[in-house]
Amino acid sequence: MGKAHSNAWRNVAAFYPDVPPVRMQVLVGRDADAVGQAARRYGWAEAATDWRAVVERDDIDIVDVCTPGHLHAEVALAALAAGKHVIVEKPLANTVAESEALVEAARQEGAGRTMLAHNYRRVPALALARSLVAEGRIGRVREVRLAYLQDWLADDAAPMTWRLRKETAGSGALGDLGSHAVDQLHAILGEPVTSVRGELRTFVPRRPGPDGPEEVTVDDAAWATLHTASGVVASLEVSRVATGRKNALQVEVYGTSGSLRFDLERLNELVLHESTGSATDGPKQILVTEPEHPYVDAWWPPGHTLGWDSTFTAQAADLLRAITGGGELLPSFADGLSVQRVLAAIEASHAAGGVTTPTGNEETLDACPPTAYP
Amino acid sequence: MGKAHSNAWRNVAAFYPDVPPVRMQVLVGRDADAVGQAARRYGWAEAATDWRAVVERDDIDIVDVCTPGHLHAEVALAALAAGKHVIVEKPLANTVAESEALVEAARQEGAGRTMLAHNYRRVPALALARSLVAEGRIGRVREVRLAYLQDWLADDAAPMTWRLRKETAGSGALGDLGSHAVDQLHAILGEPVTSVRGELRTFVPRRPGPDGPEEVTVDDAAWATLHTASGVVASLEVSRVATGRKNALQVEVYGTSGSLRFDLERLNELVLHESTGSATDGPKQILVTEPEHPYVDAWWPPGHTLGWDSTFTAQAADLLRAITGGGELLPSFADGLSVQRVLAAIEASHAAGGVTTPTGNEETLDACPPTAYP
Amino acid sequence: MGKAHSNAWRNVAAFYPDVPPVRMQVLVGRDADAVGQAARRYGWAEAATDWRAVVERDDIDIVDVCTPGHLHAEVALAALAAGKHVIVEKPLANTVAESEALVEAARQEGAGRTMLAHNYRRVPALALARSLVAEGRIGRVREVRLAYLQDWLADDAAPMTWRLRKETAGSGALGDLGSHAVDQLHAILGEPVTSVRGELRTFVPRRPGPDGPEEVTVDDAAWATLHTASGVVASLEVSRVATGRKNALQVEVYGTSGSLRFDLERLNELVLHESTGSATDGPKQILVTEPEHPYVDAWWPPGHTLGWDSTFTAQAADLLRAITGGGELLPSFADGLSVQRVLAAIEASHAAGGVTTPTGNEETLDACPPTAYP
Amino acid sequence: MGKAHSNAWRNVAAFYPDVPPVRMQVLVGRDADAVGQAARRYGWAEAATDWRAVVERDDIDIVDVCTPGHLHAEVALAALAAGKHVIVEKPLANTVAESEALVEAARQEGAGRTMLAHNYRRVPALALARSLVAEGRIGRVREVRLAYLQDWLADDAAPMTWRLRKETAGSGALGDLGSHAVDQLHAILGEPVTSVRGELRTFVPRRPGPDGPEEVTVDDAAWATLHTASGVVASLEVSRVATGRKNALQVEVYGTSGSLRFDLERLNELVLHESTGSATDGPKQILVTEPEHPYVDAWWPPGHTLGWDSTFTAQAADLLRAITGGGELLPSFADGLSVQRVLAAIEASHAAGGVTTPTGNEETLDACPPTAYP
Incomplete structure (x- = not known):
């Protein structure tokens, strides 16, 4: 995902010259060597391992969260608290509760622009x-x-x-x-x-x-x-x-x-x-x-x-436009919460059981060897 | 359906010369004029309106039931009682109870050969x-x-x-x-x-x-x-x-x-x-x-x-082969009963309700005008 | 082809009840046994081996020519001379000259209706x-x-x-x-x-x-x-x-x-x-x-x-309609002649040679092993 | 084409980290304003209008020729003369003669690597x-x-x-x-x-x-x-x-x-x-x-x-690899010449005429209104 998002940031200006210029500043990862290498490869100016420090830097305007799902909420909430614009890779979070917290934070007065990276919206x-x-x-x-x-x-x-x-x-x-x-x-x-x-x-x-x-x-x-x-x-x-x-x-x-x-x-x-x-x-x-x-x-x-990658570039363009130009920006965190609730309901429905049995079926089906043609 | 089944009987010998010859004897319908015309058109020797009389005729060996579903059981049971071979257009019957009666009758000693006309088995x-x-x-x-x-x-x-x-x-x-x-x-x-x-x-x-x-x-x-x-x-x-x-x-x-x-x-x-x-x-x-x-x-x-019609001709051939040659003949009435039970269970499951509600969803979805792209 | 044409005659009335009834009278072939068997299988009343005798019989109205191409002209000309309606399987004949003779014969005053059996016209x-x-x-x-x-x-x-x-x-x-x-x-x-x-x-x-x-x-x-x-x-x-x-x-x-x-x-x-x-x-x-x-x-x-066979049935229907109702009947023998002339011209063009050589090409293409990717 | 080639140079390192790093130095065009804007948009360090000056610069190693076809030869020959590696967008040139000159120049001892940009080779x-x-x-x-x-x-x-x-x-x-x-x-x-x-x-x-x-x-x-x-x-x-x-x-x-x-x-x-x-x-x-x-x-x-653009990126990677690593690099200028000769031969064949006429066809085709079905 980091590769696909980096590709978008690297190319957005070439395809969408109307959007404000963007600088690819810091790539954050857990392993210093690996993230350094990836930063060079994908075109980031710096690499870092401490995301908390990065999300508070003054020269950072946008935080793009591409971690595994169980870390989305923590990172995105910190970034929002630091006044950044935040885009989160889908799913919004692994639980409904975390998703609700993110929606809440995104709605605070003065919060930056927020976007959920359901890239297929831009196919x-x-x-x-x-x-x-x-x-x-x-x-x-x-x-x-x-x-x-x-x-x-x-x-x-x-x-x-x-x-x-x-x-x-x-x-x-x-x-x-x-x-x-x-x-x-x-x-x-x-x-x-x-x-x-x-x-x-x-x-x-x-x-x-x-x-x-x-x-x-x-x-x-x-x-x-x-x-x-x-x-x-x-x-x-x-x-x-x-x-x-x-x-x-x-x-x-x-x-x-x-x-x-x-x-x-x-596609x-x-x-x-x-x-x-x-x-x-x-x-x-x-x-x-x-x-x-x-x-x-x-x-x-x-x-x-x-190709598949074009959807991320279009997504980046829309985020940049909304940051400078205002206007609606979809999908929102609330859209992500809504999806999360549906998935939770499907799991609840499964847990509730409730299948119906056609009585007698085991006995009545003739053995039908699938090769039964002349 | 009468047209498709007639087409099969008219052509079975030309495509499957190994099957015993079959004579298209009587076409039965409700309206004397209409059934007479159809009989001429489709190649039947006679037309009739009283199915009960026909299923008991000595010169009739096979009864092919193409009525609407709610009449299947009555006609097929009478034909079986008269010692005929019986093929029934699907579904076997409209209810599980009728289907069970048909399976029971088909299993009686001395009963003729029986077949359910699920023609797609022979695609x-x-x-x-x-x-x-x-x-x-x-x-x-x-x-x-x-x-x-x-x-x-x-x-x-x-x-x-x-x-x-x-x-x-x-x-x-x-x-x-x-x-x-x-x-x-x-x-x-x-x-x-x-x-x-x-x-x-x-x-x-x-x-x-x-x-x-x-x-x-x-x-x-x-x-x-x-x-x-x-x-x-x-x-x-x-x-x-x-x-x-x-x-x-x-x-x-x-x-x-x-x-x-x-x-x-x-196909x-x-x-x-x-x-x-x-x-x-x-x-x-x-x-x-x-x-x-x-x-x-x-x-x-x-x-x-x-074409679609070829499946009926192959079906007719298999029935004729089984009548003279014995051997398995599928799909059986029991196969039809088994399907009927599944359909009944789906209706019962529906009646039992049991949907699950993702709470709060009405409020949280942003209005997303589907034209939201630049 | 005999099987496909027989199938059409056997079924035309069932699908096109408006056409005049047709009787499948004589199937002609070279081998008495084989043609007898085929006649029974495909629904012909009689079998025969002497096509000349058959095309002159008074009880024959239509002659359907399904021989190999080099015999088309001889049979069709005899049938036309005997006042019959004639349908010929494509190609009209193997040569332009024979095709011209057939077109000529079909145009004689009093000639029966003629049709070329390009069945794909009726897909x-x-x-x-x-x-x-x-x-x-x-x-x-x-x-x-x-x-x-x-x-x-x-x-x-x-x-x-x-x-x-x-x-x-x-x-x-x-x-x-x-x-x-x-x-x-x-x-x-x-x-x-x-x-x-x-x-x-x-x-x-x-x-x-x-x-x-x-x-x-x-x-x-x-x-x-x-x-x-x-x-x-x-x-x-x-x-x-x-x-x-x-x-x-x-x-x-x-x-x-x-x-x-x-x-x-x-299709x-x-x-x-x-x-x-x-x-x-x-x-x-x-x-x-x-x-x-x-x-x-x-x-x-x-x-x-x-299926593919439906095109022959539609073809038979149009011929029968034209015989009783008049009107245009396509494709005609002249259509077949026209096609034959085009095929002959292609052969003539080939014989005339005339390819052009890009000088030097043998030497200049690098050997390009088709696996040349990393 | 400039956009597609620029996209390849901008992204080649991200997708193919094994290739040597490449700097996007000068974009050349005819209109100073337009080329300046394009250079900024597509990620080039400089813009210029005098291609002759640029191809002789010491800090330029590779010349990528994306002009209309009638200018390919002039630019590419100059770049080769200046000791540069040269990639030319297809066709190699508009004429066989120019193509031959390019092949000749590419074969001189000490010439840089050359490649013809038939991007579909890398689909x-x-x-x-x-x-x-x-x-x-x-x-x-x-x-x-x-x-x-x-x-x-x-x-x-x-x-x-x-x-x-x-x-x-x-x-x-x-x-x-x-x-x-x-x-x-x-x-x-x-x-x-x-x-x-x-x-x-x-x-x-x-x-x-x-x-x-x-x-x-x-x-x-x-x-x-x-x-x-x-x-x-x-x-x-x-x-x-x-x-x-x-x-x-x-x-x-x-x-x-x-x-x-x-x-x-x-694709x-x-x-x-x-x-x-x-x-x-x-x-x-x-x-x-x-x-x-x-x-x-x-x-x-x-x-x-x-997407379509990926083929250009792969092409750029293969050129860079060949420059540092040696080895075969296809398609070559000679491949382009070979294609050009075939195209010239097709034009010569056309000019030679030689169509064949099916005599009599105008008269013999029945008027066949395409709606002739019942």
Whole structure:
């Protein structure tokens, strides 16, 4: 994440010349040697290991928090207390309580500008999708299908890491991937989820650690249905064991007169269907690389595709603009809290149990060998 | 459905010359004129309106039940009582109780051969998928993603029909579309669903009838998670209001070492991913039109695609083969009962309520106008 | 081909009840046993081996010529002389001279109705494409990209057959596949090709025969550019050694304000792009299964896909309608002659040679091992 | 192009820390104000307008030539004469003669390192394709299908620019787009084109200029077949009027046992088909974002896609490595000359004429209104 954020700061002026100039001053890390090397590589003027000292320096205006989630709150609160502008990598924090504290701090009078780094808000295709929904191009939204599928844990032998322990990671696929999906839902609908039904599953309960097998204490996958006040139902499926999917954040939005589809593995494309009753209705695959598409004008000629990193650069530009120019800056810490509450509710729903059993099914299904064709 | 089944009987001998010859004897309907015309058009020797008389005729060996679901049980039970072979269009019946009665009757000594007409079992790509799972080509299955999406009810102004009344249709999208998806799941896994979490939604509660607005008493869409004894979790989403989807039965199967994907709108294609750790891993799009593919050899040269109707012809062939040659005949009535129980459990789960509320969410989401990009 | 045409006659009344009833009277073949068996299987009342006798029978109204190409002219001319309606499988004949004779005979006063069985004219998606071009939906056509790619001869060890000998087959990929592509071009543009530049290649010059290697005397692949009077340029590539392509007739039409794309491996889909200058322009993938699409209404509900065979049934319906109702019947024998002339011109262009050599190239290219990346 | 090259120099150290550090010293342009502004924006230390002075400065080691093509030779020759390392944006030059002079100069003893900036050589998917061909994964190559389709000139009203005048642009779509395609062909095959058949077309002969309509003196589109010594045939189609295509460099390579497909509009994907005779053969869509893929390891985690700009950064890294570490550096000036010769041969082939006329075609095609379906 440090690499991606550094890349954004290093390039923001080249792509968005209207934003105020930014100086890449200090990169902070735990290991002096490593952070020194990274600072040189990524273009920072200095390196440091004491974040507390750095966030109080007078020559620092913006603090960009890219630590693991359980440290977000502490660093960001200190930075806000020191009067800095603060951007925090998602998720806002690992708990609802910490998230609430951050929202509270961000609302204090005189606080700097704050932003949550849900970089996918600035995928041009997803920004275009939001815009089309807002314009009513697909009518009133009824159903949303959300999935975020990866497969880096599909192999039972993949080793234990801090990401698989609840105390450090907070959550598994649900927090890591589900937070992106729920944030997209909120952004597209402009309203939050108000009730959920959900469940979690850890398919591989133990993984090899340095001293033998260790227990995995977070989920490998999660499923939910999400409801909003206006009556939308969204389905959600996130997984780190979906073999063959590498980074498939999939968003499908079904409205009364049209629909939208997106898959992050094809970041530059958006599919739009509009029902007009004509014989030429059909899903239209928009290559989102035209100057009139959101964020694209800053980059390359039409048809020249953007990479994943471009979303961070656009994010940095919007933060810089808001600092000098004012105006709304999204997603906010409150947006992050809202997502965190939905994830917590999914975990609560899972804990509440409540599955229903179709009686007698074990006995009645004929053994059906899947090869039963001539 | 009568048209599709007639097409199968008319053509089965031409494609499958090994099956015993079949004579298309009597087409039964309610309106004498209409059924006479249809009989001529579709190639039946006679037409009739009294199904009870027909099922008892000595020159009738096979009864093919294509009525609406609430009549399936009555007709099929009479036919079985008369010693006939019986094939019933899916769903087996509208209720679990009727389904149980049919399974019971089919198990009586001396009963004819029985078959449930889940025609999608004989989509070559889906039969190939079953075969690959059985061979272990994708390892042990963990997750399945099932969806069946249509949009013929997306328009609020689409008129009331018998399909939207519980007393005639039994169920909405759940029964009509969900039954196909759950049957595929059972067939692919070779084990039944043993617990569920689910919910239903009627997005358009009233639709125009001949005498003014009428209440819709079935669901427009349904969602569920389905669990099996071996630990598989399947997600299910069915909808008749998924704008832009015409007939999208989508099946994705994620195993420990590979995955499969299918979409009925591309009936001749199956996607197979195998994780081998090589730089050339990726989802492979198989055009299922080769002679070695299930059912295909009977049809056209490689690359010459099959239509939806071909699945009914293959189904008819398998029934005829079983009648004369014996052997297993799937899907069975018991398979249909098993599906029915899962659908009933989803309805029960919905009725049990149990959603969880993320407290405070209404207040905390910033108003996020979806056009918030520069 | 006999199987596909029989299938059409057997089913035409079921799908197109408006056409006059047709009786499948005599199937003619060379081997009495084989043709008898085929007649029973495919639904013909009789079998025969003497086509001359059959084409003169009073109870025969229509003669459907499905022989290899070098016999088309003889049979069709005799049938026309006997006053029959005649449909000939494509290509019209193996030579321009025979084609001219057939066109001449079809134009005689009192001749029956004649039709060339280019079945792809009745692929709904291609018929829709023609219609959209005619309506001006993509503006004035400038470029067309035509390809017909198969791979059944990709293997050097694939054995010799009559299709690979000039005396029986007339031509290789050019005649077999190119004829379809050129016919589509003519149909879409409504004007013929008037000049060409082309070449042929036999990649596998010898193949195993029963008595050792034999010389292949037709092309494996061919390329051409085709020009029309209005200034359209079409590129053409046909191949039987395009590994991985099974039956890929690909048609792309680029007009001044839009474009169309089609691939026969996805027979039910047509891609339409319309340039409107809007941010939501993009290629639209139309699922051509709606009742308002050409030929589709006769078949299944929306979203239920059609197979390759449906095109022959629609073809039979149009012939029957024209016989009783009059009116235009396309493609005509003259259409077939026109295609034949284009194919002959491509062969002539190839024979004329005329390639240009970039001097010095052998020496100047650095050896570039394709693995040259770090 | 200056923006893309600057982006590469600014970021090369962050992605490829093994390369020697590079200082972005002087940006040269014609307008002092504009170049000063651009220098600040893109991160150059200085700006200048006199390129002759700059290429002779002692503190300059590398000269990166991004001028229009007709100035390439003059600048690059001067830089070479001054002992600099030189990278030239493609095409190498507008004429074969200039290209030869550049190759000659690059071969002088003591000359710096030279490189031609065909950035698409460093698209990971295309580099992987080269590697697979070299390893024999698709057998011996027979056919290649090359296309480069854009549509920015599809509109008749698009205005005149220097790119449409022969004296400044040298060539139209052929030089601009065809050069990329031919370079890919050479790189994939490792052998040059030795004979061609080709033609050009200017569909819009006049376009609006500031003082009224002006004559367009370059091609809008071009077609060719290209032959190599080993017997490969490649087809080529390039166009700037292919409505709906934005930046579609399409490469399809058909070998004796497999094939490859690529489309630049999906830069991160490569399709590989391997014929093994198994029922699960099919084209495999590889998401080229894994660490073991060429150039990818330097960037982001698996599944996180790269943009068009990444190819320039990789190119800069390879140049820097070669300068300090020696070793082969491709593509070379000689590679560029080789491409230039092929383009010149296509123009010569066009000029030689030689189309063949299918006699009689104007008269024989029936008028076929494209709407001729019921």
